[in-house]
Amino acid sequence: QVYLVQSGAEVKKPGASVKVSCKASGFILMNYGISWVRQAPGQGLEWMGRITPNIGYTNYARTLQGRVTMTTDTSTNTAYMELRSLTSDDTAIYYCARRGSIYGDDAFDIWGQGTMVSVSS
């Protein structure tokens, strides 16, 4: 079985940071890419960025540049997404998703279950 398991829900205050983990099971993270996608309540999907673990390459959405960092830990087969200087606009479900499978680099074939991040004073 191939899947991604994300860390649990978080509640943060404005100005704080959050770090969400995404552990791969059934495949080696280094052989694929990981993208992060978020979805605000009742809204559509928003691409946040991607990381290609085997070359350490990251590419972030311009709207999040300077606030987001994506990393991987090959020893634990886990990807991480850290978002800083949180505001209420960052309240959303955060998903990690695998890319680079047989379906192509642009297709996200395996998704994590999602992590709810709530930002409130």
Place this chain on the structure above:
Amino acid sequence: QSALIQPPSASGTPGQRVTMSCSGTTSNIGRNPVIWYQQLPGTAPKLLIYSSLQRPSGVPDRFSASKSGASASLAISGLQSEDEADYYCAAWDDSLNAYVFGTGTKVTVL
């Protein structure tokens, strides 16, 4: 970042054919593969179509897709109650150097 444009809703009765469009630009759909995702209520998105018209294994052949120029479309034939979901198109945008999603279409089975 700019989103691909989809109609907000579509509906049909069981057995009918439903289609939805996805409008982009020459920077995204015009030059890159289109991907379609299905998001059932309360769940993570699921890959439905890749390379503009291919179905991953396990996706019923009731789902079909096409692309022409800077637009794409998804069709569901023989609509079933379990098809009630949100559908998103997506593509890489060479100008933005970013992945862009469509605005989403909510399909309702009447």
